[in-house]
Amino acid sequence: MLRRTLVRTGAAFAGSVWLGSPKPRTAAGPYGPLGEPDAEGLALPEAFSGRVVARSGRKVAGLTWHAVPSGGACFPDGDGWIYVSNSGIPLLGGVSALRFDAEGQVRDAYRILSGTNLNRAGGATPWHTWLSCEEITRGRVFECDPYGSRAARPRLAMGRFTHEAAAFDPDRQVVYLTEDEPDGCFYRFRPLDWGDLTEGALEVLTTSGAWRPVPSPAALTSATRHQVEDAAHFDRGADCHYLGGVCYFTTRGDGRLWAYDAETGRLETPSTLAAAAAAGELFVAGDMEINLVSPSGEISPFLRLSGYESAELTGPAFSPDGRRLYFSTLYGRSGTPEAGDGHTFEVTGPFAQAADR
Template sequence: MDFDRRRVLQGGAAAGLAFAALGGGNLARARSANDGLPLVPDPERRLDLPEGFSYRLLTETGKPMTDGFTTPGRPDGMACFAHPTEAGKLVLVRNHEIFASIDHGRPWGEGDALIGQLDASKVYDPRGGPLPFHGGTTNLVLDAASGAVERDYLSLIGTVGNCAGGATPWGSWLTCEEQMLKPGEERAEKLHGFVYEVPADANGLVDPVPLTAMGRFAHEAASVDPDTGIVYLTEDSHTGLFYRFIPNVRGKLHAGGKLQALAIVDWDSADTRNWPLDWSLDTARKVPVGTRMAVRWIDMDDVESPAADLAARGFAAGAALFSRGEGLAYGRHANGAAEHYFNCTQGGYFGTGQVWSYAPGRGEGTADEQSGTLTLVYESPGPDTLDLCDNLAVAPWGDLILCEDGRGDNYLRALTPGGTIYDLARNAHEGKAEFCGACFSPDGATLFVNVQEPGFTYAISGPWEQLRGG
């Protein structure tokens, strides 16, 4: 079936905002209260998009790949690269968020008949055999002109809960394990909860080497600052921290480095969640939207502890607490200033999401560094406006693309620098699974995104230029 859709854009794309009345959202069935860019229902019940936009289905869970295996389930975080060695080609490196308890979505085919083809030396955790953990990554090579998938294959296997990650300036993907297993749990043979690096030009399974110096915690996303080589990291926990990793050798993460946690100047052990009440913490201090706060960084030790207590130790030492830090992406302002934006999925008074930014200070990561700045950019007033923002991407026109992992209809929302939310897509599939992995092609012409269940990867194209300045 052909899932391409062609429409003509009608009218402008300046996005307005009609906030839902506080407390008026139905958490069980979130709808859209956002003006601007009305979405056209898809007769195929896949993606509702604005007029003039179309999608192409690239891959589907369970379908054969060119390496002989089948496409794994639960596609999640993802990045797009210009192929480092093949002109005219793009590479998508894609996570598969498969936890230890999930049996479906294995890439071994019907009845696991393909497991014998797997190179056991490339498996991180064999789980005692015969079936290893089947989380990890896949690489898709696309023709840049036609958008067709030319080949796809496993690139990392044997990990668990590969949720999000981040692209590096040197052409690789940092895939992050969210599940912190230790030997004996779920038949694990190794520690989990690490970051792994997958080159965009990997031709098959890479050696699965955990970047242990980057810490063992509920890793979610990563963002590499191209000016400094510092890696910023989010943690998917209600009591998570925001981290930075200063590598010993820029661009060589396997050479180790220093892990630190963010603390707010003059507010030790800050609770930034803005929840209405938490008896266990001092919640008298709230963070208004637009507040800019100076930060300091706390050195972390024993970063790969089997006790999985890194966040608790960091908070006790003064680090700031965030509610489910997830999507994280690097952007640059017109004046050249760098910014790392991140989502807190259940932050805010209504627990439906916050968007933060961190602006590095001058001399970031050096002995002479000046304080960076943490800013609360946006807080959701309810699920009908923004419901559980997860993965995040910076659009070529400067807006932030927010993937929802909500409790009703899920949308791709966009957030303008002026604080306006508008809708880019609605998941019209049965089951209303989350959007994830939003990323743009290097030329900005195509937005790639995953629908996690039942497991689809899409390419969306259209008149993006209409959104510039909208």
């Protein structure tokens, strides 16, 4: 099993992904071989540079950056942008935001959600808000304002379960949701009004391929995954991403990548990543590496972190102009959450996707 995070043109989905039989790794990809690690242990191709923009427990623009930085996303902000990051710690989770100016300097940092529990994954909405999901029993989904103007609000109609990630299908105006349980389900939420997640219908995918309503999304007496008899079950659903009529999601327990074709209703397990790579640059983040997958399925190294024992990579996202890649390590060089020393990185360079914008 290979633990992987996939990143493409500013979108990401994370989890354990079965790669099937990809072609062998090459020594150098289109950006060239990796150089020597810098002072932070970050090795990059020659034309790229990296830096740490935030560290857990330390001040950044007046804000103490949170521990266990997890899922994240970027949002446009005038001539700059905002990067939001979940905090995957119990009871004090929540979300913090970094505001960058046009030159890429941090000019503000602030909380957009506080006092929640184990916020690991989530998803960016088409209307530029961030869904932060609690990965606990009867966990909630919170809709957060990356710009810090409006208070975060729970979206209880989206169900109370061990939430992992959310992906938006604007074509059908639904939100796909994964569940981090050994017998978790794959859900979709149909808002009453697209753009407003306050009310709507929560449905679960069944073994027949049909979607059926979850009778009690609040799960007061029975878990949502146990309320529909023929619900399809998946081994610890992880992050998901909608692209071109297909919702891709991963299951951490068995290391699989799933593809739900929203047009045909078919659910498949692609054996390689080449099909996704064909749509553009595809970056695959492993334990301490980010690799680039070519349209033909070849894998080449893009960056490597050294000296970060057991520090899983999380929250990858591109800035809106495609020139900067952000990601975090759950923990720092110690490899333990108790140390509270997670790092949030920025990588800058001539990404091919930036030239296309």
